[in-house]
Amino acid sequence: MKNKTVNSTKSVEFYINEYMPPDCRCNMEDKIKNKVKGVISVAINPNTDSMNVVFEPTQTNEEEIISFMKKCGYECSISEKEDHKKMEHGAHKGMKHKEHENHHAMMMKEFRRKTLISLIFTIPVLLLSPTIQKWFSFEIPYFGFNTLLLVVFSSIIAIYGASPFYRGAIRSLKSGILDMNVLVSLAVGSGYLYSLGTTFLFSASDFYWEISTLVLFLLFGHWMEMRAVIGASGALNELVKLIPPKANLVKGKDIVKVETSEVQVGNTLLIRPGEKVPIDGNVIEGETSINESMITGESKPVSKKVGDEVIGGTINESGSIKIKVEKVGEDTALAQIINLVKNAQASKPKSQKLADKAAHYLTLTAIIVGALTFTYWYGFTAIGAVFALTLTITVFVIACPHALGLAIPMVTSISTTLAAKNGMLIKDMKAMEIAKNLDYVVFDKTGTLTKGEFGVSDIVVLSDWKEDDILRKAAALEINSEHVIARGIIAKTKEKEIKLQRVDKFQGIPGKGAKGIVEQEEVYIGNEALMKFLNLDTVKSKNKLEKLSSQGKTVVYVATKKEIKGLISLSDIIREESYDTVKSLRNLGVKVAMLTGDNKITAQYVANELGLDTYFAEVFPGDKSSKIKGLQEQGYKVAMVGDGVNDAPALIQADVGIAIGAGTDVAVESAEIVLVKNDPRDISHLIKLSKGTMNKMKQNLVWATGYNTLAIPIAAGILYPYGITIQPEYAALIMAASSIIVVINAFMLKNIKLD
Template identity: 35%
Template sequence: MENQVLSIRGMTCAACAKRIEKTVTKLSGVGQASVNLASEKLFIEYNDTVNLDMIKEAVTKIGYEVVEKTASSKTDTVDEDRKRKQKEIKTLWTKFIISAVFALPLLYIAMAPMITWVRLPFPDALDPMNYPLIYALVELILVIPVICVGYKFYTIGYKSLIQRSPNMDSLIAIGTSAAVLYSLYNTWQITNGNFNAVDALYYETAGVIITLILLGKSLEAVSKGRTSEAIKKLMGLAPKTAIIIYQGIEKEIPIDEVEIGDIIIVKPGSKIPVDGTVIDGYTAIDESMLTGESMPVDKKSGDTVYAASLNTTGIIQFRAEKIGSDTALAQIIKLVEDAQGSKAPIAHLADVVSGYFVPIVCAIAVIAGIAWYIGTRDLEFALTIFISVLVIACPCALGLATPTAIMVGTGKGAENGILIKGGEALETAHKINTIVFDKTGTITEGKPTVTDILTTQGILADNLLQITASAENSSEHPLGQAIVQGAKDKGLEILKVNNFESLTGRGIEASIDGRIILAGNRKLMEERGISLAELEDDSDRLAEEGKTPMYIAINEKLAGIVAVADVVKKSSKAAIESLHKMGIEVAMITGDNKKTAAAIAKQVGIDRVLAEVLPQDKSNEVKKLQNEGRKVAMVGDGINDAPALAQADIGIAIGSGTDVAIESADIVLMHSDLMDVPAAIELSKKTIYNIRQNLFWAFGYNTVGIPVAAGVLHLFGGPLLNPIIGAAAMSLSSVSVLTNALRLRKFKPTYGERKVRE
């Protein structure tokens, strides 16, 4: 089976995505087809019995466009896709502005004469009572540009209707067409002397609906335009060139020309170009861009190095073993792409219902019109019934129900430092019942800090810290730098050091005021014959707490221990307690050993610990939880978290994390405060409840209004619904939906009292 990804244009809702999937899977030889509506991509799996051209033809045949790749490289393709989306966004905004320019005066002209309790400025020459024809023609002239700008609603909507696959565009097309056609009919009535027909003009209904829908489409396009940024940033991590040893001399070549077996030299401050094994030299490499772990890893001959990681201290030579798509970075990129592709688009209720709603409304309108014509032999009366049904079924409230609540909800989130990337994330977050936190940089601060100072020989803690920091001041090792920073934070003076020596893989040796200072690990102390018995129990306790003990000896005698660890954030425990109150299970995932992970988990109250997890396996751990039937959110900050963020039902990135994590996530916490995680979940729940209320009102008006418009009450001697009342009911439904959505502006997180931050 072969896998392929195609870019699709022309989709407007979940119904379109489902239609493409259904069409493609019908082809013999196609195993799976999944459409990601947000990224506008079709992920397909097929065998030799079908070719790509046949798949493209099938998609084109049902009215969608397959975008051909013309760029030479994958990075160029991403750039090309980004430019295309930016052009699409610009086009939609332009259309919205043009339609608004004509729709606003149209709305004013239509509504001003009807408002009797306050006298609004209005030209006498347009007075509908005195100059009804001029009034009607001005409205017609104003609505024509709006219809022209929104022509795609009609071409796509009616085409989908003809192909028996109606979508939201079909609803928009029918509703606005009914309003315009009925208004044209009444304009013609005015020309024939029936001046009362001026009260039955609904040009503004069509104009305002199209303008509002264009606004929604523009905002949706902006959200979709960001989908390729994560992949682009990942690709940009690897260096463009590599320095190889060729015939005994250094030669810089493009990264694409590196071959397996090449000897590559990497100097301090440079990135590792490809994966390989060190053959000469010693250094510390910052792998946080891939592993998420903050402390650089010591590398010597025989150790593995990874593309895009940063060489911090020494010069090394290594043999290239994995290049191109085989590197760890390339695998992470692929995982992100696969995870994004596996996400099924959220089926919006309005889109699903519209598939049934449109044909039902049309059928009711036609049946009611014919029935009343047969019963009354009055064509105008029957036409009024037909138009009334269509006008009251106008999709304005239905179209506004979801986007208005989402717009207010996401806006309120932004006020609280919670950036939610579009409606899909907001809709999914309320279902979350399991949250997985990355450890380093998420639950913890992400940088080593001095946590404990234990002394012997009657030495004061500050004196030991001062001596150790002075000795480590010439070291570039991150643990040593953490101790130096700890001394500076306490205002301790850094003493003059003589005869500094770095002891590879063990620690350092220095001379201060005639005293020989040793600072390093257990191996260094054992080599020098220094007994650790006095602090053995304390050392074991520190290790169990997830801390790294550094032993300090003065003149060949143990002086104490300075412990360094990545400390837990102040907000972590409170955030996890809040999530427990919401009934959400909390897990922690890390590459650290089980003992260290368990120590951190105990401090903050984690329910489940996933330790010693390799970077490429984090997304698999998320998938395992999903296979248990759980709705999973992933919270992280490193590039290694990107595949898991994409795989999770909701990816939540810490704002202080890497750009790639932020781009891969659905929600970004700009304050880097974990208290914002329960706040984001709560905001989602409130918004979804609001959306359900909106949809209830939107459908409620239609459920009650359509039978009345069809003349059910009139049949029993009751009133007949005039199209004017139908339009008023439609407007009222829109107002109620908007008013209800605006209530979200009063949202305050129950768990969002940032006492820790303050």
């Protein structure tokens, strides 16, 4: 159970211990909201058989909800709180009950078993059927009990084989819902009872072989469909399995293997090369490189040293390290990611709501069309009851809205898990639906488009020293300073792997700069006032200085006592990834804007450098949301990209709020989408995934609705004058194939190229 109380409401996750057809989900959600007092919202995830309910604790409780579900024919359960505290046991214990975890697999085994048993009995039914014998010109000797065998074998198939559909129909009718199970039960039941009537009550052709093959193909179709569904939800299970079941606990001088579920905050763990990190913590001994790709999507191993954070589920690639456990249970990054993905899968984009309504009305349509079909062919033609009943059964079977029920959830399941594997956490599928139609992406400048740190952007040579000479000697003077300019120069020197030199006779010059002996030469670094104090000519450098200053950069001089050797300019460095980001977004037809508190000169330089469509400078944190609102008032769909803390009002105002660089703190309340990495290129990846996701949803909806639009009239016999009709067993195959097609099409989303 995931329990969360917000203000006066409570959110609880229930596990449904019975198979619920995808087309039944919408009706069941509405039923709970309307019948259980105090329930605010219900979201059923058909891929995980889980149900999240938000309710008023003063008006209802978990027991009442479970009781209502039981009346509707569905057993529900809530996992123990303690299980969630043991999330790190591979999230194996915490995420679901053991029986629930294997529920889809159990259903698949049941359908497989019943398919094989039905196949065994269908063969003699076909051989004993007079119609089949006539078609294929053979004859089974009459033993005196041929008809009895036909009835017995058909009964086994119709009663035992079709039992999952009867159980489902009873649950649906208890809930006051008409779904696929009701249609199948009507089709099989009417055909079977009619056949019994022809055997014992009146003389007419029977339906035994048709009903037997119909049940066989229905079972086979559901078996194949369940396999596909398990595959679609398997990616989320792969996230769950990232946590190793055992950990190396340090006890004094001993290393003890313990269950990961037993690890507590404050414990010390040893992680050897090649082992998985069992749980979130901080490095307290050793250095290593860790592969975090499975959590953040970052392909390169990340160096870790004492004080750095490590994430449970990642892989230690090189050195041995010891970590102090900082988070357990649902506080761990992986647990939060899994919960976000599950919640996203249960959330409904508009297309899902449309599909749910269509599935509901399709069931009603099938029953009405089936009744009209029988009435017309039996009452207004001379063809007879057998033909009329055949077509009616075909209508019931072929119109099952299973494909519609699966069309959107399968795509959602694949999309959200694919996004999570690439470090993009979708909290609400509505945001993904909007992302494909974005007109503007607005970035907060500092730390997103820029590095958020003062660094060297330009080195200008004005004499005989080369760039590296200027940087090396400037760094020697700045090595002991804590000033932001000094830190930037030192960082650039280390980045270029230039050896830091010793400085002698160092002396700070207040308000101007500093001097010292570097490599046996007196070197000065400072501002223009220092150059004038030294009586050095600044005319030659004036144009260069003005150009750099006009870009909002801070410029320092590097000189000797005789002449100025060069200029070093510093600024908030534009990230290399930002250039690719803007180019990619504009290729996607999305305009790019920037918000910053910097002055207009600095903002204009960054905007021109990156080729932004517009920018907003000198914006106070509290005014950011008004800038987003201004774009929206012009009719634009706007996404805001920020850190999720300082930018919270703007993220909430935007059509899509995107928190970037969240790292392990993925529970950003103000954003609908959370990017684990601080890489702006993920924004274009997100939009590409959104476009791909929505395309797959549209394709599935077009297929599912188009299939039914064409299939129902044909099943009802509209093409009979041209010699075209559909037998019930073929209708079962077509119905199953339509469901499998939407699942396979959803799987194709995995082939999308995000880079």
